[in-house]
Amino acid sequence: MYVKFIILSFIFSCSVFSAELAKKGDLLEISTKEISLSNVHAMEQDIQQEEDIYQDRGCFGCWSRCFQNCCYQMLAATCWDSIMGGFNPGRIKAMTLLDIQPMDKVLLVGEGSGLDFNVLPDTINKNELKALDFSSEMVRQAKQKAPRFGIPEENCFVGDAQKLPFTEERFDKIFFPLSLGSIPDPTLALEEAERVLAPRGRIVIFEKLVDDHAEISCSRYVLNWFTRCIFADINRNLTHMMGHHSSLKIMQYESLENHLSGCLVSQLGPYYRLAVLVRASDYPDPPTREAVLRGDEK
Numbered sequence: 001m002y003v004k005f006i007i008l009s010f011i012f013s014c015s016v017f018s019a020e021l022a023k024k025g026d027l028l029e030i031s032t033k034e035i036s037l038s039n040v041h042a043m044e045q046d047i048q049q050e051e052d053i054y055q056d057r058g059c060f061g062c063w064s065r066c067f068q069n070c071c072y073q074m075l076a077a078t079c080w081d082s083i084m085g086g087f088n089p090g091r092i093k094a095m096t097l098l099d100i101q102p103m104d105k106v107l108l109v110g111e112g113s114g115l116d117f118n119v120l121p122d123t124i125n126k127n128e129l130k131a132l133d134f135s136s137e138m139v140r141q142a143k144q145k146a147p148r149f150g151i152p153e154e155n156c157f158v159g160d161a162q163k164l165p166f167t168e169e170r171f172d173k174i175f176f177p178l179s180l181g182s183i184p185d186p187t188l189a190l191e192e193a194e195r196v197l198a199p200r201g202r203i204v205i206f207e208k209l210v211d212d213h214a215e216i217s218c219s220r221y222v223l224n225w226f227t228r229c230i231f232a233d234i235n236r237n238l239t240h241m242m243g244h245h246s247s248l249k250i251m252q253y254e255s256l257e258n259h260l261s262g263c264l265v266s267q268l269g270p271y272y273r274l275a276v277l278v279r280a281s282d283y284p285d286p287p288t289r290e291a292v293l294r295g296d297e298k
């Protein structure tokens, strides 16, 4: 099974990079065309914000972060939207689990280029939606899409999931769309999400995750050295990320096997999970469950 995963990930990465190289020549042209004077200031602010986040990190953290971010910057500017289409069915399912109500305040953490805007329920209050990402290029693309979906551009901004820029503001629904595997310290990111979660709010995670008690093969460990630098850690386990002191609990945990589309992405379905986290004190029933698939969730 892991060999299949390795081969698929390799093909996936190769297709990403070949598409990226093929379009590299167009990159400068696209960027210059799309930059108008009116948004230069906003972009400068985002890039400054990105630099400030870097300055908070140690030397190694800074370099690995920088490398991963360069990959995301390039992917965002070239082929991100086209290669990520196959994940749409997973996004739609995640929206169902989020159960967004018209008055809910919603936060998208590591939103990337705004691909989730497509699948938001019509009833959502777009003014109450905030989307942040670490990569200024991803945010630039999200800002471009936002008006089409009635979302104010300024609601998309550069920010660090590990240090959410909210002191008073609270969110009813928080979504990590394929981002928890890319955030350097996911435990901190979950603590931050918990901090800004409104009473009886919920957090939904869409990510490639390793189930509790599952063994990770040697080859998967090795593969992870590469994937971690390029896009994400593929060996993360939700229970471990939540840590011992979290007041969150897992309420739902399911596989996306047979729920993704496209010839490559659909093959990755068995590795992806959707999880719903809530504050244990807000939902004393049902009991906390493990990050393990039950028969009907495989």
Ligand SMILES: C[S@@+](CC[C@H](N)C(=O)[O-])C[C@H]1O[C@@H](n2cnc3c(N)ncnc32)[C@H](O)[C@@H]1O
Pocket (backbone or CB within 6 Å): 072, 084, 109, 110, 111, 112, 113, 115, 132, 133, 134, 135, 138, 159, 160, 161, 162, 177, 178, 179, 182, 183, 184, 231, 232
């Ligand atoms: C695999 S991409 C997913 C992007 C997008 N959510 C999607 O589904 O297309 C992971 C995203 O997480 C973002 N990211 C990584 N570390 C982050 C952090 N500390 N804070 C916020 N976003 C982060 C990356 O910039 C990248 O856009």
